[in-house]
Amino acid sequence: VTRVTYAHFGMLYISIEHYLRSLGLEPVTPPLSSRRTLDLGVRHCPEMTCAPCKILFGNYCEGLERGADHLILFGGPDTCRLGYLARPQTERLREAGFEFTAHTVNPRTLAADALRVTREITDPSPRAWLDGARTLIASQTIVDEIEQLAFKLRPREQDRGTATRLQTRALEEVRACQDRVEIQAKREQILAPLLSAPRDRRRRVFRVALVGDPYSVSESFFNMNLEQELGYLGAEVDRWFWISRGFHLPSMEWVVHRGEIQARSEEVASYLGRDVGGFALPSLKEAMSFVREGVDGLVHLAPFSCTPEIVAATVLPRMARDHGVPLLALSFDEQSGQAGLITRLEAFVDLLDRRAWRRERR
Amino acid sequence: MRIGLPRALTYYEYAPLWRSFFEALGAEVVVSRPTSRATLDLATSHATADLCLPVKLYAGHLLALAPEVDLLFVPSLRRPMRAATHCAKIVGLPDLARSLVREPSMLLAVDIDLDKGALALAQAVWAAGRPLTWNPVQIARAAEAAWNQFQRRPKPTPRPAEGTQPVLTLGVVGHSYLLEDTYANHRLLDRLGQLGARVLTPGMLPDGAADRCVERLTGEAYWAYAPSLVGTGSCFLESEEVDGLVAVIAFGCAPDSGLAPVLAQVAQRAGVPMLTLTLDEQSGEAGLMTRLEAFVDMVVLRKRRGVELDEQAPLCSLES
Numbered sequence: 001v002t003r004v005t006y007a008h009f010g011m012l013y014i015s016i017e018h019y020l021r022s023l024g025l026e027p028v029t030p031p032l033s034s035r036r037t038l039d040l041g042v043r044h045c046p047e048m049t050c051a052p053c054k055i056l057f058g059n060y061c062e063g064l065e066r067g068a069d070h071l072i073l074f075g076g077p078d079t080c081r082l083g084y085l086a087r088p089q090t091e092r093l094r095e096a097g098f099e100f101t102a103h104t105v106n107p108r109t110l111a112a113d114a115l116r117v118t119r120e121i122t123d124p125s126p127r128a129w130l131d132g133a134r135t136l137i138a139s140q141t142i143v144d145e146i147e148q149l150a151f152k153l154r155p156r157e158q159d160r161g162t163a164t165r166l167q168t169r170a171l172e173e174v175r176a177c178q179d180r181v182e183i184q185a186k187r188e189q190i191l192a193p194l195l196s197a198p199r200d201r202r203r204r205v206f207r208v209a210l211v212g213d214p215y216s217v218s219e220s221f222f223n224m225n226l227e228q229e230l231g232y233l234g235a236e237v238d239r240w241f242w243i244s245r246g247f248h249l250p251s252m253e254w255v256v257h258r259g260e261i262q263a264r265s266e267e268v269a270s271y272l273g274r275d276v277g278g279f280a281l282p283s284l285k286e287a288m289s290f291v292r293e294g295v296d297g298l299v300h301l302a303p304f305s306c307t308p309e310i311v312a313a314t315v316l317p318r319m320a321r322d323h324g325v326p327l328l329a330l331s332f333d334e335q336s337g338q339a340g341l342i343t344r345l346e347a348f349v350d351l352l353d354r355r356a357w358r359r360e361r362r
Numbered sequence: 363m364r365i366g367l368p369r370a371l372t373y374y375e376y377a378p379l380w381r382s383f384f385e386a387l388g389a390e391v392v393v394s395r396p397t398s399r400a401t402l403d404l405a406t407s408h409a410t411a412d413l414c415l416p417v418k419l420y421a422g423h424l425l426a427l428a429p430e431v432d433l434l435f436v437p438s439l440r441r442p443m444r445a446a447t448h449c450a451k452i453v454g455l456p457d458l459a460r461s462l463v464r465e466p467s468m469l470l471a472v473d474i475d476l477d478k479g480a481l482a483l484a485q486a487v488w489a490a491g492r493p494l495t496w497n498p499v500q501i502a503r504a505a506e507a508a509w510n511q512f513q514r515r516p517k518p519t520p521r522p523a524e525g526t527q528p529v530l531t532l533g534v535v536g537h538s539y540l541l542e543d544t545y546a547n548h549r550l551l552d553r554l555g556q557l558g559a560r561v562l563t564p565g566m567l568p569d570g571a572a573d574r575c576v577e578r579l580t581g582e583a584y585w586a587y588a589p590s591l592v593g594t595g596s597c598f599l600e601s602e603e604v605d606g607l608v609a610v611i612a613f614g615c616a617p618d619s620g621l622a623p624v625l626a627q628v629a630q631r632a633g634v635p636m637l638t639l640t641l642d643e644q645s646g647e648a649g650l651m652t653r654l655e656a657f658v659d660m661v662v663l664r665k666r667r668g669v670e671l672d673e674q675a676p677l678c679s680l681e682s
Contacts, residue, residue, distance in 0.1 A: 048614070048615075048618070048619035048622075050619075079448070079450040080616065088620065271457070271461070272457045273456065274438060276453045277447070277450045277453065305412065305619075306616075307451060310410065310413055311454040311457060
C-alpha cells in the first residue's frame with residue numbers, strides 16, 4: 001500500500017484521511033503539532049524563516065518518521081518565502097536520511113494542485129475520482145460545520161469547556177467514519193450535541209472576525225488557542241478562511257451575490273489595489289465583508305515578518321478606522337508564552353464591551 | 363511639474379532610468395535627501411512596526427519628500443525577469459504609500475511586470491508619462507532614450523583600500539538599497555576600506571553573469587534578489603578573487619531569509635569565510651565594528667598562514 005504523509009493545517013487532516021482512504025491509499029497523519037514539532041523545525045530550518053515554515057517542516061519530519069513513501073509539501077511560486085523553501089526543505093529531509101517522493105502543493109491553487117498530486121501518486125478511475133472528491137467535500141463540510149457550531153456555543157456555554165469537549169468528541173466521530181455514506185448517515189447524530197447544549201442567554205456576546213494569514217487563522221497550535229480564549233471572554237468568533245467554502249461553485253456565488261461582490265472588490269481596491277501574493281487580498285476582501293455585515297471587532301493574525309500579510313497589516317488599520325471597527329493586530333513567532341496574548345485579548349474584549357455599553361446608553 | 367523620487371529601495375537600481383525619462387518629458391525631478399536620523403524617525407513614527415528597515419526608510423523618504431513635490435513616483439515592481447518575483451512589499455509599494463501619504467492623489471503609481479508582456483509594459487510607461495503629456499509618441503521616445511541611456515550607464519569600479527597596498531579583497535553582496543545607503547549600513551564599505559580591504563560589489567560584475575550563476579546553482583531564480591545575493595556571491599567565489607564574503611541582509615526580509623543560507627553553504631564548500639550582517643533600525647555601531655574587525659583579522663590571518671578551512675568545520679570557528 002502507498003503511504004502518504006502531509007503537514008497539519010487546522011483540521012484538514014480528517015478530510016485528507018477520508019480522501020486518501022477512498023482512493024485506496026494509506027494516510028499517515030503526523031502527530032498533532034507540539035513543542036517537538038517546532039523544535040525540529042527550529043533546528044533544521046534557516047534562522048529567519050517564519051514560524052509556520054518551521055512547524056510545517058517538523059510535521060514533515062514526524063510524518064516521515066512514521067514511515068511514509070510520499071510527502072505532500074506546501075510550496076510553489078508566490079511572493080511568500082514558503083514557495084522558495086520547498087526545495088531546500090526537501091533536500092534537508094533527504095540529507096537526514098528519509099527516502100520519499102515529494103509532491104508540492106501551492107496553497108493558492110489548492111484544488112488544481114490536489115488533482116495533480118493525486119494523479120502523481122496514483123491513477124484512479126473516473127469513478128474513484130468522483131467518489132474521492134465527494135468524500136473530501138462531505139468530510140470537510142461537516143468538520144467546518146462542527147468548528148463553526150463550537151464557535152457559536154463557546155461564548156454562551158453554561159459550563160466552561162463544554163464547547164471544546166463536544167467539538168473534540170464530534171471530530172473524533174467524524175474521523176472514525178469509514179466512508180462518505182457513513183458520514184452522511186451520522187450527520188445529524190454528530191451535530192446534535194453541539195446544537196442542543198444548554199446556553200446562557202443573558203451573556204453579552206460580541207462578534208469578532210479573524211482575518212489574515214490562513215495558517216495563523218486555522219492552526220490552533222500556532223495561534224495558541226486564540227479562538228478558544230476569545231470564546232471564553234465572550235466573543236463569538238468567525239474566521240475568513242474555511243476550506244469547505246472553496247467547494248462552493250464560484251460561478252454560483254458570483255451569480256447570486258454579484259453586486260455585493262463587485263462593490264466589495266471596488267472598496268477593497270481603494271486600500272489594496274493589487275494582488276501582492278499570499279492571501280493578503282482575499283483576506284482583506286473577507287474583512288470588508290465582515291465590516292459590512294457589522295462585526296463588532298476584527299483581529300488580524302500573521303506570522304512575524306510575513307511578507308504579504310505585512311502589506312495587509314499596513315492598510316488594514318486605515319480600513320478599520322474608516323469604518324469605525326476596532327482592530328487588534330497580532331503577530332506570532334516561535335515563542336509560546338500565552339500570558340501576553342491573553343492580556344491583549346482581554347483588553348480588546350473590554351474595549352468592545354465599553355463600546356457596546358456606550359451605544360446602549362445613547 | 364515637480365516629480366519626487368524617494369531615495370530608497372528600487373531607486374538605487376533604476377534612478378538613472380526614471381530621471382532621464384521624466385526629464386525628457388519636461389518634469390523637474392526632485393530626489394529626497396540621503397537617509398539621516400530624521401528620515402528614520404519620521405518612518406518609525408508612521409510606518410507599521412513589523413516592516414523591515416528598507417521599507418521603513420522608504421516610508422521616511424516618501425513622507426519627507428511629499429511637501430516638496432507635485433507628484434510622487436511610486437512604482438510597483440513585480441517581475442523584473444521572467445519568473446522571479448519581488449517581495450510583496452515592493453509589489454504593494456503604492457498601497458503602502460497610500461496608507462502613509464495624506465493626499466493619495468499625489469501618488470503616481472505604475473505597475474511593472476515584465477512577465478505580462480510588451481503591451482502591459484507599454485501601458486505602464488504610458489501611465490507614467492501621462493501626467494506630463496498627452497502625446498504618446500513623445501512618451502515612447504522619452505522611454506526609449508531613457509532605456510538606451512540606462513543600458514550604457516557606467517559600471518562602478520572596485521573600491522580600493524585606504525592607504526597603501528590592499529591586504530585583502532572582500533566581496534560584499536546584498537540588495538543595492540542596503541549596500542548604497544550609507545546610513546542604513548553604517549558606512550560599511552568605507553569601514554572595510556579603512557580596515558585595509560579592497561571591496562567588490564554586485565554592480566561590478568558584467569551584465570547577466572550573476573543571473574547565470576544563480577541558474578547553475580539553484581535553477582531558475584525564485585526571488586528577483588537571487589542574482590544580487592546568491593548569484594554575485596557565487597560569481598565572486600568562482601573567480602577566486604575574494605578572500606572573504608560579507609552578505610548584508612535586512613532583518614525580517616523574506617527573500618534573504620532563504621537566500622543567505624544558500625550562499626553560506628556555497629561559501630563553505632568553497633572554503634571561503636562568510637560574514638552575514640543583519641541590519642535593522644538600531645543605531646549602535648560598536649557591535650558592528652567589532653564584528654567587522656574580527657572578520658577582517660580572521661581573513662588576513664588565514665591568508666598569511668595559507669590555512670585551508672576544513673570543509674566540515676563551522677564557518678567562523680575559533681581554530682581557523
